[in-house]
Amino acid sequence: MQLEIKELYVTTQEGKEIVNGVNLKINSGEFHVIMGPNGSGKTTLAKAIMGYPSLKIVKGDVLVDGQSIKDMTADKRARLGLFMQFQNPVEIEGVGFVNFLRAAKESVTGNTTDIKQFMGEIRSYTEKLAITNGIVGRSLNHGFSGGEKKKAEVLQMAVLKPKIAILDEPDSGLDIDAVKFVANNVNEIAKAQEMGLLVITHYNRILSYMNPQFVHIMAEGKIIAEGGTELIERLEKEGYDSFLNGKRK
């Protein structure tokens, strides 16, 4: 699958311009990263790709395998094989995590799942992700700790098997051991399922455990630099300012 973002301009309902002409192409199996300072429009870009209803695409398009998806609702995009890991997933009380995930899986695949098999699958990932048993009997994200929420998002990604996954700040709020752990698991799952990855982060620490092929630097709603891991090194040394200054030159 190929996801293409073409000259994309996104505003809020009130007309505030947030994404100002982004171009991006991601194929299944590729690993991209978008880095940028807070407020550069990264999360908005991710939400726009996923179809957040109160964002307006004023110009440009989002395409999957050449077909425009910008008028599709989020559920249809998910069924095409897109997935977004939320930075702060919402809590929904009373909705059992496992039931939710099973319903989601059935929606995405269009097939009914065998509960026994499904529980087996969940169990294999909870073990892998070292998610304590507690998560299974609990409401969706309700009362989850920061780390549990992140892991639960990774678990969902593993089970729903998207073709391209967007991870929005997968490391925020995690301690250093947990960052490494989550990164390793994401690597492994993405590799096993030949998933395309787009990791969004403003901070390079998770990237020390991951090996992106393509690095995009975003600021003020635009991609201002593109390249390989050398950009991360430069960013570490010189900070965003050097890119911004470079751009301004």
Place this chain on the structure above:
Amino acid sequence: MAEDNYKAVLEQQNSEYKEAYGFTEKVEYAHITKKGLTEDTVREISKIKEEPEWMLEKRLQGYRVFMSKPTPMWGGDLSGINYDDIYYYMKPGGTKTDSWDKVPDDIKRTFDKLGIPEAERKFFSGAEAQFDSEVVYHHVREDLERQGVIFTDTDTAVKKYPEIMKKYFGTIIPPSDNKFAALNTAVWSGGSFIYVPKGVKVAMPLQAYFRINAEKAGQFERTLIIADEGAEVVYIEGCFVAGTEIVTEEGLKPIEEVKVGDRVFTHARRYRTVYHTQVRPHTGKLYSIKYDGDTTAVIKATDEHPFLVARRKKQEYTNVKWETEWVRADQLKKSDYLAIPIDNTTKTADYREFPIRMRTRWKTESIQLTLNTDADFFRLIGYYLSGGRITSVKGDSYLTFTFNKNEIDCVLDTATLLERYFGKKPLVQKVYKNGISIVLCSTLAARFFKQQFGKGAKNKRIPLWALNERTEKQKELIVGMWRGDGSFMNKDYDYGNKKMFRINTISEVLAKQLKSILLRMHIFSSVNTQKRTGNRNTMYCVYIGGDNVVRFANLMGTLTTSSIDTGNTKMLVSLENVITTSSRTRIFENYAFVPITEITSETVENLPVYNFSVEEDESYVAGGVAVHNCTAPIYMSSSLHSAVVELVAHKNSSIRYITIQNWSKNVYNLVTQRAFAYDGARVSWIDGNIGSRLNMKYPSVYLKGEGASGEVLSIAVAGEGQTQDSGGKIYHLAPNTTSKIVSKSVSKGTGVASYRGLLYISKDAANVKSNVRCDALLLDETAKTNTYPYMQVYRDDATITHEATVGKIGEEQLFYLMSRGMSEDDAIATIVLGFIEDLAKVLPMEYSIELKRLIKLDTSNSVG
């Protein structure tokens, strides 16, 4: 193909439903009794029911109060009720003329949504689907009777238990209480009466069902439940039915054993999950229906039970297309054809693993036996089913096959197959009494056949995996069975020559399984029984006659000029020339249509009848043919439902009363429910309000004795045009009493959900504890919710907590769920169900599922 068409129709209907949803139309109804309420009407009702004088007096008292009291001005708009336009009493049987055309449009659309195509919906008004089961009938009744429990309808109770009735009737809720309680007192009919004697704990919930076709005046039912000291009872108002063999994924099952979660075969030829089961007493007609092709099958059903049938437009016509419709039992004719959906479920596998339990002298262990279950293997199964048996000698088991000495081909075939699959050469024994046997000395093989196909001719059966294999393989099973136990009849009768194939077995299960396998191959067979002399077992004969003979012969590879082996003799037949009779049965697009041969009816009293509800298709296959289950939405033809429910909980007793109402959205549901709880008694009202136009219902508990406790748990969903005004009232009249009210409401669009509650603590009620909580969820900008908590407290030592919350479905929540693939409707339903989860889980499992299903149906399409 049929499956595809069906899906297309459903999809179209679904989209139409989506477009049309949200409108509530007012519908006029045709009835046959006269409208309006006068004193004469009240006297007439009492007279028709042959009631004693005291009951007439009560009714008249109620009538007078009703006439004198004004219509309440609070709660909701009651101005739409025209009391002169209502039928207060309908004679039983008087409503059978109700037709689908008169069903309100919103209910019709609900049916679309449920996935019931046009043809089936025709039968909506008779929503009871009941079967009898003698065994369970006695079990339930005797069980309760032995304990002294009385469970009957209120009309019968007035005649049979006048002393109890006089003592309690109308004492908990007197006619003077409110206008609608007075109306109910004047015109009540039906409802349940329950008396549970001292110390008796009724383990299973007692259930009742408000019948859809105005049973026959179910709008004003009257319920009285009395729990004597230390007694316990749970009562559920819902929908009910009863017992025959049901086709499930695990094989045939008696209806009374069908559980929620079982997967049953439906008229749409697929398996769907049972989400609800019911049982209730039935008084009225019971029909017995026999059909061509299975003399062992008699279907017993109540008059209103819908059957899937094809009708000939005129007697002399031959149907070219077989169009099906739902027809109620009392309207079935002998010329009608019942539809038998053919199960084409196919799950194929080249290799299968079977865990075989083996017992050695030292231990029992399980060995995995892997077999190539190909077509030839199925022929071996056929040989086993006809002539195989298992013998054990000193802990070793042997597998023996016996054939007629002329069937040398079969002997050699069996021997070859045994060696191929089990890797051991069998011994061929000498001819003995015209029979020839081959023996395989393999405990493993013997165990395999015993565990999978049964030991002893009477217990032989085909396991599910083999029933669902491809017909190419199953064909070989039939070939094997036919070679072993089959025969060809070619007899001259007075009326002509009759030719048919026949396979005999003394296993009833096997006979029916063969019939269904043959159906998969579009061969219709009949199952007949032959009683045999002495102690010999009844023989079940599977006959293949008429034009099915040719199809069967083709299948067996016994073509025109080949010989047909009849066991002892061989004969040559030219089938194409001799088959002149055509079968009375037709197979069309994966349904077999069988003519009804006999319909008889009898009158039964309080016969427990069973039913269950099936997801999507709302139907199941009973006694071999497709029938409709109790339709899910409860529909009433009148616009006013005004019941009275009185509960008396004596010292230390416990009553739990559960209602889930899903009335049609043109109904005013004005129900008075009240309980008296004496010392240490516990009363719990659990109330699910999904339907009706205006619902006003505040179940109350009078805590009259020290240490009594009362609980009201309610869930209300107010959709477009609906007002749910509900809550609870607790009167603390004695010391150390406790109470709890939990109310959850959901509203959307123009819907209004209100909590209205009263907490009263008298000056005599010391140390009261009470907890009130009401939560509201709004699905959109226009939805409304109100909270009216009233409190009258005359003590200063009471501990009272009151919490109220109002929430809204957030965009973030919706987006999150949708980004995981859920449609907007599913996402909303998921959030709503999460909201009520803590109350729903208090309900018995099947009611919890039913409630969730209704809510899901009701909240979908709510936004946009």
